[in-house]
Amino acid sequence: xxxxxxxxxxxxxxxxxxxxxxxxxxxxxxxxxxxxxxxxxxxxxxxxxxxxxxxxxxxxxxxxxxxxxxxxxxxxxxxxxxxxxxxxxxxxxxxxxxxxxxxxxxxxxxxxxxxxxxxxxxxxxxxxxxxxxxxxxxxxxxxxxxxxxxxxxxxxxxxxxxxxxxxxxxxxxxxxxxxxxxxxxxxxxxxxxxxxxxxxxxxxxxxxxxxxxxxxxxxxxxxxxxxxxxxxxxxxxxxxxxxxxxxxxxxxxxxxxxxxxxxxxxxxxxxxxxxxxxxxxxxxxxxxx
Amino acid sequence: xxxxxxxxxxxxxxxxxxxxxxxxxxxxxxxxxxxxxxxxxxxxxxxxxxxxxxxxxxxxxxxxxxxxxxxxxxxxxxxxxxxxxxxxxxxxxxxxxxxxxxxxxxxxxxxxxxxxxxxxxxxxxxxxxxxxxxxxxxxxxxxxxxxxxxxxxxxxxxxxxxxxxxxxxxxxxxxxxxxxxxxxxxxxxxxxxxxxxxxxxxxxxxxxxxxxxxxxxxxxxxxxxxxxxxxxxxxxxxxxxxxxxxxxxxxxxxxxxxxxxxxxxxxxxxxxxxxxxxxxxxxxxxxxxxxxxxxxxxxxxxxxxxxxxx
Amino acid sequence: xxxxxxxxxxxxxxxxxxxxxxxxxxxxxxxxxxxxxxxxxxxxxxxxxxxxxxxxxxxxxxxxxxxxxxxxxxxxxxxxxxxxxxxxxxxxxxxxxxxxxxxxxxxxxxxxxxxxxxxxxxxxxxxxxxxxxxxxxxxxxxxxxxxxxxxxxxxxxxxxxxxxxxxxxxxxxxxxxxxxxxxxxxxxxxxxxxxxxxxxxxxxxxxxxxxxxxxxxxxxxxxxxxxxxxxxxxxxxxxxxxxxxxxxxxxxxxxxxxxxxxxxxxxxxxxxxxxxxxxxxxxxxxxxxxxxxxxxxxxxxxxxxxxxxxxxxxxxxxxxxxxxxxxxxxxx
Numbered sequence: 001x002x003x004x005x006x007x008x009x010x011x012x013x014x015x016x017x018x019x020x021x022x023x024x025x026x027x028x029x030x031x032x033x034x035x036x037x038x039x040x041x042x043x044x045x046x047x048x049x050x051x052x053x054x055x056x057x058x059x060x061x062x063x064x065x066x067x068x069x070x071x072x073x074x075x076x077x078x079x080x081x082x083x084x085x086x087x088x089x090x091x092x093x094x095x096x097x098x099x100x101x102x103x104x105x106x107x108x109x110x111x112x113x114x115x116x117x118x119x120x121x122x123x124x125x126x127x128x129x130x131x132x133x134x135x136x137x138x139x140x141x142x143x144x145x146x147x148x149x150x151x152x153x154x155x156x157x158x159x160x161x162x163x164x165x166x167x168x169x170x171x172x173x174x175x176x177x178x179x180x181x182x183x184x185x186x187x188x189x190x191x192x193x194x195x196x197x198x199x200x201x202x203x204x205x206x207x208x209x210x211x212x213x214x215x216x217x218x219x220x221x222x223x224x225x226x227x228x229x230x231x232x233x234x235x236x237x238x239x240x241x242x243x244x245x246x247x248x249x250x251x252x253x254x255x256x257x258x259x260x261x262x263x264x265x266x267x268x269x270x271x272x273x274x275x276x277x278x279x280x281x282x283x284x285x286x287x288x289x
Numbered sequence: 290x291x292x293x294x295x296x297x298x299x300x301x302x303x304x305x306x307x308x309x310x311x312x313x314x315x316x317x318x319x320x321x322x323x324x325x326x327x328x329x330x331x332x333x334x335x336x337x338x339x340x341x342x343x344x345x346x347x348x349x350x351x352x353x354x355x356x357x358x359x360x361x362x363x364x365x366x367x368x369x370x371x372x373x374x375x376x377x378x379x380x381x382x383x384x385x386x387x388x389x390x391x392x393x394x395x396x397x398x399x400x401x402x403x404x405x406x407x408x409x410x411x412x413x414x415x416x417x418x419x420x421x422x423x424x425x426x427x428x429x430x431x432x433x434x435x436x437x438x439x440x441x442x443x444x445x446x447x448x449x450x451x452x453x454x455x456x457x458x459x460x461x462x463x464x465x466x467x468x469x470x471x472x473x474x475x476x477x478x479x480x481x482x483x484x485x486x487x488x489x490x491x492x493x494x495x496x497x498x499x500x501x502x503x504x505x506x507x508x509x510x511x512x513x514x515x516x517x518x519x520x521x522x523x524x525x526x527x528x529x530x531x532x533x534x535x536x537x538x539x540x541x542x543x544x545x546x547x548x549x550x551x552x553x554x555x556x557x558x559x560x561x562x563x564x565x566x567x568x569x570x571x572x573x574x575x576x577x578x579x580x581x582x583x584x585x586x587x588x589x590x591x592x593x594x595x596x597x598x599x
Numbered sequence: 600x601x602x603x604x605x606x607x608x609x610x611x612x613x614x615x616x617x618x619x620x621x622x623x624x625x626x627x628x629x630x631x632x633x634x635x636x637x638x639x640x641x642x643x644x645x646x647x648x649x650x651x652x653x654x655x656x657x658x659x660x661x662x663x664x665x666x667x668x669x670x671x672x673x674x675x676x677x678x679x680x681x682x683x684x685x686x687x688x689x690x691x692x693x694x695x696x697x698x699x700x701x702x703x704x705x706x707x708x709x710x711x712x713x714x715x716x717x718x719x720x721x722x723x724x725x726x727x728x729x730x731x732x733x734x735x736x737x738x739x740x741x742x743x744x745x746x747x748x749x750x751x752x753x754x755x756x757x758x759x760x761x762x763x764x765x766x767x768x769x770x771x772x773x774x775x776x777x778x779x780x781x782x783x784x785x786x787x788x789x790x791x792x793x794x795x796x797x798x799x800x801x802x803x804x805x806x807x808x809x810x811x812x813x814x815x816x817x818x819x820x821x822x823x824x825x826x827x828x829x830x831x832x833x834x835x836x837x838x839x840x841x842x843x844x845x846x847x848x849x850x851x852x853x854x855x856x857x858x859x860x861x862x863x864x865x866x867x868x869x870x871x872x873x874x875x876x877x878x879x880x881x882x883x884x885x886x887x888x889x890x891x892x893x894x895x896x897x898x899x900x901x902x903x904x905x906x907x908x909x910x911x912x913x914x915x916x917x918x919x920x921x922x923x924x925x926x927x928x929x930x931x
Contacts, residue, residue, distance in 0.1 A: 131307070132304055135579050138538075139541060143540060143555070144559075147559045221429075224430065227432050227435075247432075255446060262439065265436075265439070268430060272427070272429060276427075276430060495663075496704055498704060498705050500656075500699065500705070504774075506723045508722075511722060519707065522709075
């Protein structure tokens with residue numbers, strides 16, 4: 001350790017470097033993913049501006065209409081414009097999806113870091129809890145929690161807060177275990193830095209990359225879950241436009257207006273594709289050469 | 290090997306107990322009054338209290354839990370608030386459907402994943418590989434239930450090959466009505482399995498021992514068999530996790546295809562606030578996951594002796 | 600290069616390998632030729648990145664995906680090896696075997712070592728299961744593993760590094776080859792174990808009359824095992840000849856540099872002199888003689904002409920050097 005420049009080790013905190021941006025631009029998956037997601041997010045933000053109709057405006061004289069000049073993608077069983085509902089659905093589902101992983105991300109990362117860094121009893125306890133939560137089939141847990149808290153957006157947030165943090169904890173714990181053995185952490189410890197400082201400047205910047213990459217694919221799963229809950233009637237409540245409840249409502253009309261169920265699903269798939277591409281691209285870019 | 294199995298078994302029991310406690314706590318923290326749901330909004334306070342007393346909901350949480358554990362030990366899972374029938378009989382009637390669904394879905398998943406991943410791995414970076422990879426990436430974002438609806442649309446309504454839903458009355462109709470749901474469930478997990486197996490195989494292909502295998506003079510097919518055996522192991526663990534996920538997604542799939550399994554029982558019980566049923570079904574499903582994880586661990590250790598050292 | 604001698608088992612002519620970096624193909628091995636008679640060991644020495652491993656892998660058609668054999672021919676006991684990968688492998692069965700640097704990654708982690716050896720007699724030679732297992736135990740004994748019948752049931756991770764390497768050798772011998780290619784098999788081992796493995800290889804060489812090609816960056820190891828040596832730099836042969844002669848009277852400044860760079864136990868006071876400069880990258884090879892930027896003998900001519908490997912005057916026919924100023928290295 002004598003040959004290690006301790007001051008240098010203490011001050012070295014990895015940050016996104018210029019090489020990061022260069023590699024990011026070179027990654028085709030990342031760029032395509034960002035383009036797709038960017039477009040959808042833009043549409044969602046501009047929803048009030050670009051939707052031809054308000055999403056809950058009913059027109060009971062024109063229910064279940066097909067493609068027409070007034071309704072580009074037809075109308076649903078209450079005469080609401082399908083296109084507008086699709087756009088507003090993007091707003092709801094993506095927003096809820098992204099917000100829902102904030103707590104699991106933060107809490108899971110924190111738990112994983114503590115478990116990995118301190119080891120011993122703390123690690124055992126945390127990992128036992130993780131094992132029990134993981135033992136619950138995901139949807140069973142989510143539905144049971146929605147049962148406890150009540151349906152709607154609040155239920156969704158609570159359900160994911162409890163069910164989703166565990167995968168972050170596990171991944172971060174593995175990454176932390178690796179980082180814990182590295183030289184610069186040992187140098188920092190020898191230099192007498194406080195644990196909090198070591199965790200913040202040396203451990204976390206190196207492990208967080210994994211969590212971010214995972215978060216991308218997690219958002220996809222969460223959005224699918226939000227949509228699924230909507231389908232079951234346990235998620236976003238009507239009349240708020242949500243792709244899941246749109247698919248559910250359309251299932252009765254498969255033979256006549258198959259578009260009502262199919263289009264929202266395609267929207268989910270495309271959004272998922274974009275996010276997965278971002279996740280893959282990021283994983284490639286962040287991987288050490 | 291025996292010691293490893295014993296260790297995993299102990300861990301499984303521990304987790305099972307944790308799950309039992311968690312399920313119990315989860316439900317007794319629920320807002321809403323089951324008694325009111327059964328007796329209606331206009332029931333008198335005395336009637337509500339009497340019903341609650343009958344169900345044992347007014348004693349302390351601790352004694353309720355002890356009574357629950359006691360019941361479990363004797364195979365008694367409580368009585369449904371709504372139906373007045375024993376929960377275990379309700380579960381027994383439906384567990385076959387769910388188990389068959391999960392089993393068939395797993396079989397489909399394996400049959401689809403292995404050839405697809407090998408195909409892509411062997412033709413790495415060529416057109417076929419890119420197509421498989423693109424499909425895997427896209428597939429992760431597929432909501433399973435929507436895919437099920439699409440399958441119904443195409444294969445049941447247009448082509449009449451399979452029933453739109455329901456369970457049917459004979460073994461033959463049972464199997465036919467399981468095909469589309471099992472396919473739907475399988476497609477939910479195939480993308481992630483294909484990705485993992487493909488990467489695993491590519492990594493193994495580049496490993497030195499493959500060069501050794503080739504320099505032994507073995508045919509390419511035997512080399513592939515060895516590569517597969519090595520690459521399969523991490524994906525096997527992933528399969529275990531995904532089958533666990535499958536068990537949970539039966540809840541949704543049974544709703545799409547109108548099947549009478551544990552999943553739809555759970556959904557109905559939840560909307561009716563039927564405590565004992567929700568509690569027991571959740572427990573059964575979670576125990577199913579514990580069993581699957583245990584089996585996966587043991588099989589993986591059997592295949593890869595290095596795991597036994599953990 | 601002289602005409603092929605009668606008892607030459609392995610004859611390599613003008614093997615050229617290119618490597619894809621980014622979008623451009625670069626030459627990583629440039630027209631390498633050598634012959635190895637039965638029962639002799641030839642060392643292929645050079646720094647990491649000199650192309651020696653690629654050369655061996657090219658002979659076995661085990662090149663990594665980014666590399667490609669551009670030209671060259673290989674003859675085994677007079678028969679030319681065909682070019683297509685599948686045909687080469689079939690032709691190689693039982694004639695040429697290879698052992699690798701890291702025995703742990705060279706062995707299948709999920710199979711018992713006995714099975715890995717037995718697979719050759721079983722699948723390639725068609726023997727029965729019992730015969731194959733017996734052959735495997737026999738080979739384990741041949742490579743010096745104690746308690747062979749019991750050890751055959753062990754998994755690679757249960758064995759020590761030295762034993763694993765012996766297992767790798769046993770697997771190679773199972774194909775009953777006449778040529779054994781060794782890609783730095785002792786680099787990952789402790790010095791004492793290294794010596795044992797080298798001794799084993801030497802023993803097998805003379806007992807089984809194996810032709811051995813031994814790749815290493817370690818001159819001491821080469822000196823211990825190989826009667827002949829070829830020195831490689833940036834994919835080209837720069838000097839060849841009997842090991843004793845090359846190491847005591849080098850005819851190329853690079854070889855001289857390598858010798859000066861190691862500590863001489865006979866003269867411990869003299870400090871090792873590293874060769875100035877660094878090994879050039881594949882994409883930026885100097886023109887003319889690629890060694891000229893680091894060479895104390897370099898002249899204007901060295902920057903423009905690529906020197907050919909040519910025999911030394913008045914020396915044995917296999918003694919050759921690729922330096923136009925070699926005469927300056929011969930002490931009067």
